Amino acid sequence: MSVTVTVKIGVLNVQGAVSEHVDHVKWVDAEPVLVKHADDLVDLHGLIIPGGESTTIGKLIRKYGLFEPIIESAQGGMPLFGTCAGMILLAKKIEGHEEPHLALMDVVVNRNSFGRQRESFEADIEVQGISDGLFPAVFIRAPHVVAADQGVKVLATLDGRIVAVQQNHLLAAAFHPELTEDVRMHGYFKRLAEQYQAK
């Protein structure tokens, strides 16, 4: 007899749009777990790195001893999903900037590449394999992917700029699915988490 265990998805609880992601995780019938310390990563099947200020979040995950454990979990196969600042944290290189943060995805990102807040916008875009039609994407002082290595699948572009990518179990979007009521991206991430759980 097999017992079905609910898939547990962590949300990095340092700064930014944490509660919005928690709501989305609930809406796709997964169990949200707030992650602030390394112990919180145990038993997770996936981790979301929310939007916020990447410099602030990057600093604090180092300070709280989350930096190495997150990298180790990802290297062990745990799916990660970064939105906006989360995408910047996952990138191997940040254009025109100091050192990268988690450096797990083979992409180069440009911060605030769509301009300042007054240039921030919404657009309906196609997200390959996820949206099946258009997805309402909210871009807030958003980054974009300038260059992606071969192993990286481009899921969405806007005016020729790459705005969503996947590299195996790692998923990143320049926009904020957590600011809409659309749960398709979170649903897609849940399936990645379920695959990891089944292993």
Added chain:
Amino acid sequence: MGTTVGSERVKRGMAQMQKNGVIMDVINSEQAKIAEAAGAVAVMALERVPSDIRAAGGVARMADPSIIEQVMKSVSVPVMAKCRIGHVVEARILESLGVDYIDESEVLTPADDKFHVNKRDFTVPFVCGGRDLGEVLRRIAEGASMIRTKGEPGTGNIVEAVKHIRMVQGQIRKIVAMSEDELAAEAKNIGAPFELLLEVHTNGKLPVVNFAAGGIATPADAALMMELGADGVFVGSGIFKSENPEKFGRAVVEATMNFKDYDLLAKLSKDLGTPMKGIELSTLQASERMADRGW
């Protein structure tokens, strides 16, 4: 492809990205860099911090645009700036400079003694102050995308900030508990638009992010605001009027994000040097109270 700038979602969303963070007042690029290094999620570019505005007296206006531009060039975090209450043109100037958020603020001398800026008209989002739910919802009705409970700026005294956040949170709890047929009369009593009051009743929270401000002078003060339900804090005079701004700023940032971790708060509160000298509220004349500005 069709894109929409300045939608409600885009403007409110910007504030949502700041949650659990600290927004610090700065008056030049050196301070802005210190604030960013300390972990501020945004900086407020000013000509003077509130305590110096108090000391200087006279009419306080929008900062010199060159100060704001200097700050915008020196940091990558969002930059906010203040316009006077009701001063539509100062607000338009700030928007044209490209600031990320405008604070229509009672810290400056009001330009209009009856009306606030119609913030719906702008692409850039606004934050406004409020002392109670009625005031807060009137500002949201005018298009504010973020709220800060006012406190009493530039005093280093937390008592008014506590009063205002408790007032707003207490009123929200009351509105949630009311039956729907009591809401229209309550809207009249507190001077709140009915539709927004109904939204609070249904969702159990404000439709926008609410930070606390006005008198936060220590890491424990910041943690207290979070404990009382704030989504983040503004620290004005507190950081750069303290003895060691960098250390102090870092401590406030960490205290805000870990407001329930009392062992950490104890550690953060050690050896910070002298915080800003506070003002006992009863020594302020009615005309010196900034929080009473706003209609």
